[in-house]
Amino acid sequence: MVKLIHTLADHGDDVNCCAFSISLLATCSLDKTIRLYSLSDFTELPHSPLKFHTYAVHCCCFSPSGHILASCSTDGTTVLWNTQNGQTLAVMEQPSGSPVRVCQFSPDSTCVASGAADGTVVLWNAQSYKLYRCGSVKDGSLGACAFSPNGNLLVTGSSCGDLTVWDDKMRCLHSEKAHDLGITCCNFSSQPVSDGEQGLQFFRLASCGQDCQIKIWVVSFTHVLGFELKHKSTLSGHCAPVLACAFSHDGQMLVSGSVDKSVIVYNTNTENILYTLTQHTRYVTTCAFAPNVLLLATGSMDKTVNIWQFDVDTLCQARSTEDQLKQFTEDWSEEDVSTWLCAQGLKDLVGIFKINNIDGKELLNLTKESLADDLKIDGYSYEREAMENWISKKKRTSPMTNLILPSVVLTPNRTLKMAINRWLETHQK
Secondary structure (H helix, E strand, O other), rough: OOOEEEEOOOOOOOOEEEEEEEOOEEEEEEOEEEEEOOOOOOOEEEEEEEEEEOEEEEEEEEOOOOEEEEEEOOOEEEEEEEEEOOOOOEEEEOOOOOOOOEEEEOOOOOOOEEEEEEEEEEEEEOOOOOOOEEEOOOOOOEEEEOOOOOEEEEEEEEOOOEEEEEEEEOOOOEEEEEEOOOOOOOOOOOOOOEEEEOOOEEEEEEEEEEOOOOOEEEEEEEEEOOEEEEEEEEEEOOOOOEEHHHOOOOOEEEEEEEEEOEEEEEEEEEOEEEEEOOOOOOEEEEEEOOOOOEEEEEEEEOOEEEEEEEOHHHHHHHHHHHHHHOOHHHHHHHHHHHHHHHHOHHHHHHHHHHHHOHHHHHHHHHOOOHHOOOOOOOOOOOOHHHHEEEEEOOOEOOOOOOOOOOOOOOOOOOHHHHHHHHHHHOOOO
C-alpha cells in the first residue's frame, strides 16, 4: 500500500523540483524561493524560505552529507546554501550567463554540475567554488543531468533528445538520440547491477521525455571493452510527456511524473506498475524518494508537494522479485556470456570464451592481463591496415609479444577511436 500522508502548499507558484537528504526535504519553485522541511513532522525550518534568486528556481539538490544544498535558476546562477542556518555559501555564475536548468552534486561531494539553456555544462569545485571543467552539447538546451553512483560518469539530457555521457574530466565519451523529443529528466539507480573488482561495472539509468516514454538503459564501463550505453526497455505507462523520473534508494522502484497529472510507481525488476497516483490537479513536474525511509515526494504545477508513504509489504514485494530473476552478470551462464559477446559485436571471441568455460562470475574477474595470459587474446592495438598486412604475410604471432595468435580475427578498439576523434576535434583548426 501507498498512502498520502501530507501535502505542502507553501509555494506561491509551480513547484519545479523536490529533493531529500537524510533529515530534510527541499522544494523549489517559480516563485524564486527554496523551502526546507524537517522529515520528522514536515514543519518548515525557521530559516526557510531561502531567498536569493531573482528569477524562477528550476532545480535543487543536497550534497551526500545533507549539509549543503545547491539551487539553480533562470538568473544564470547556481547557489550553495548551508542547510543548518540557511546562509549562502557561494554564488557561481554560469560563464555564458545562460539560465541554469539543472544542478547535481557528485557522489563524493567534490563537484557540482550545472547545465544551462545554451547547452553548456559546468563542473564546479564544491570546496573552492571555482570552475573546474566545462563542456557543451552540439544542439539544444540541457534540462537533465545525473552522476553515476561511482562518480566516474556524468550523463546529460538535452531538449533535442540527446543523452550525452561525460567522464570525470568532462570529455565526451558518447552521445546518442535517446528520445524523439526533448529529454526532461534522467536518474541513475544508486545500486549497481554489478560492480566487479576487476573493472567491470553496470548501472541502470532511467530517462524520460516529451515523447511520453521512460527508457531504461544499462551503462557499462570495462577496461577491456570501454564504455557502452545500451537500451534495455521502454515504459509507456503515461499518455502525455513525462517530466520527471527517479529510482528508490534501494533500486527496487522507479517513479515518474507526467503532464497527464499522474504519478506512476514501477517495480524496477519486472517493470510492472505497482501504483498510479492521481491526486495532483495539474502537471506533475518532479518526484523523489527519500534515502532512508519509505517516503516519496511529488511536486506539481498545482503549487503543492505531496508526501507519500509506502508500507513494508511493497518493499518486500519488489525485493522478492529480484531474488527470482537471473539478470545480474554474476548469475550469467556460459551461454549468457556468449549471447552478450555477440551483442557487443565480438562473435569471433565466443569460441575462446567457451573453451575456457567463462560464465558470469569469471567474466567479472577478467582483466587485460588474464585476457592475454589465460585466454591468449593479444590485447594490443594496431592500425588495421598494418595488422592486415602482417597477417597477409602468413604471420601468426603477435607483433608485440611474438606469441602464437590462436585467432587472427581483428576486434575494433572503439575506446581508442573515440579518444583519437576527441583529440582531432580539439586540435583541428
